[in-house]
Amino acid sequence: MMPHLDFVRKRFSADSQRNLSGAGWTVISQLAGILVRLGSNLALTRLLAPEAFGLVATALTFLTTLEWLSDLGVQPALVRHPLGDDRTVLSTGWWISLCRGFMVTGVAIATAWPVSQFFNQPQLAPVLAVLALRPALMSLRSPGLPRLRRAMDFRSVFIDEFTMTVTGTLTSVLIAIFVPSVWAIVFGTLTGAATGIVVSFLLCPGRPVRPDRQVARELRRFSTQILINTLVMAMWMNIDRLLGLRMVSSHDMGLYAVAWNLAAVADSLISRFCEVHFASLSRLTDERQRQVAHERLMNLISLWIIPVAALAVCAGPWLVQQLYDARYTGVRILFPVLLCRALIRGVGQMQFQLLLARNQVRTGTLAYVMALVVHAACVVPMTQSWGVNGLALSTLLSTTCVTVTQALLAARTSGESLLPVLRTLAWINMPLLFISLVQAG
Numbered sequence: 001m002m003p004h005l006d007f008v009r010k011r012f013s014a015d016s017q018r019n020l021s022g023a024g025w026t027v028i029s030q031l032a033g034i035l036v037r038l039g040s041n042l043a044l045t046r047l048l049a050p051e052a053f054g055l056v057a058t059a060l061t062f063l064t065t066l067e068w069l070s071d072l073g074v075q076p077a078l079v080r081h082p083l084g085d086d087r088t089v090l091s092t093g094w095w096i097s098l099c100r101g102f103m104v105t106g107v108a109i110a111t112a113w114p115v116s117q118f119f120n121q122p123q124l125a126p127v128l129a130v131l132a133l134r135p136a137l138m139s140l141r142s143p144g145l146p147r148l149r150r151a152m153d154f155r156s157v158f159i160d161e162f163t164m165t166v167t168g169t170l171t172s173v174l175i176a177i178f179v180p181s182v183w184a185i186v187f188g189t190l191t192g193a194a195t196g197i198v199v200s201f202l203l204c205p206g207r208p209v210r211p212d213r214q215v216a217r218e219l220r221r222f223s224t225q226i227l228i229n230t231l232v233m234a235m236w237m238n239i240d241r242l243l244g245l246r247m248v249s250s251h252d253m254g255l256y257a258v259a260w261n262l263a264a265v266a267d268s269l270i271s272r273f274c275e276v277h278f279a280s281l282s283r284l285t286d287e288r289q290r291q292v293a294h295e296r297l298m299n300l301i302s303l304w305i306i307p308v309a310a311l312a313v314c315a316g317p318w319l320v321q322q323l324y325d326a327r328y329t330g331v332r333i334l335f336p337v338l339l340c341r342a343l344i345r346g347v348g349q350m351q352f353q354l355l356l357a358r359n360q361v362r363t364g365t366l367a368y369v370m371a372l373v374v375h376a377a378c379v380v381p382m383t384q385s386w387g388v389n390g391l392a393l394s395t396l397l398s399t400t401c402v403t404v405t406q407a408l409l410a411a412r413t414s415g416e417s418l419l420p421v422l423r424t425l426a427w428i429n430m431p432l433l434f435i436s437l438v439q440a441g
Helices: 003-011 014-047 050-069 074-080 087-118 124-131 133-139 146-150 154-178 183-203 213-247 250-282 287-313 316-323 331-357 361-386 388-414 419-440
Strands: none
Touching: 014 050, 014 154, 014 183, 014 250, 050 087, 050 124, 050 133, 050 183, 050 213, 050 250, 074 087, 074 146, 074 213, 087 124, 087 133, 087 146, 087 213, 124 133, 124 183, 133 183, 146 154, 146 250, 154 183, 154 250, 213 250, 213 361, 213 388, 250 287, 250 331, 250 388, 287 331, 287 419, 316 331, 316 419, 331 361, 331 388, 331 419, 361 388, 388 419
């Protein structure tokens, strides 16, 4: 064996190599996702009116809220379970998810018409009723999928997600060319979900077996805190898009949806890094090692990544102006504001992964409760004062609240450092000041 290869193997442990591989595939998947999202966004915004995006965004937000309100935390429970690779354990989690998926679909179909009446948008009812099939389709995916994240096999995760995204995007664009209506996005979304079923079984072959009651109880014990946390988080995260169509026009809500979809690229990147971080922390049994690993990563993020990202946000208005036609001018301000929100939330999400690994979810739940109160109190007056821009600013304010509150609670109970959050807030002020100057100009 060559000396330098032997040195490398000694220098990096197997876990370190897994972490680097997971981070590498996360970067690759998100870069690919950025290209696909940007390409589809540009194509669809040229083929469809903003109102189509507003309807789909409201329908998907309603579905997402139902999914989160019924989230039993099965996925993180399987990642943490000592026998999470066992077929019976995986199958038990699969059956629980299957029942939940079909329940969400049934509730969404049953409430499609009342929801459309609440928003005074009759055309929303059929859109929501058809999109309601998505949770049922997603619940039919292979029971072995949690193994990928448990083993930190993010290469396979990338293949799974990228295939669904590309298939759904191409379907939407092709339909929109011939039938330029909201149904292009609807059927593209369902096609991507159906493709995910096939891809999941190709990556993780195997059929589910009978569930085990004892395993179900074990998964439920861990997931109780997750459920409560997700209930609160669902209301906080989605209140702007759930109420948006009641306060602004479908055109403005479409602009908000386009800006949200663009900023969701950053959110998705953050979520994937959080998955890698949680998986790596879960593999460490020593609490001191967890603490050190987490602090190093948080310092790296706040000292190097956040400053670069804050500078990049300043280019948001110019980028939108270059890429979109006059119908989407309003996205120039919404997009960078929502990007700032993504950066602040990212720091909070990374902090939450440590709390999740420690089984201290209650701290995050308290922070979400505080943010929900702030968001509920501010979203209506801010939207009435500044229109759709106020809707985005209320989201930014409540996200800042959840991150700061969580950091303060973690500092009080576990001695966590506040420096990463403070650095992030300081850097975020720069693009916000720049955005205000653009708006004034």
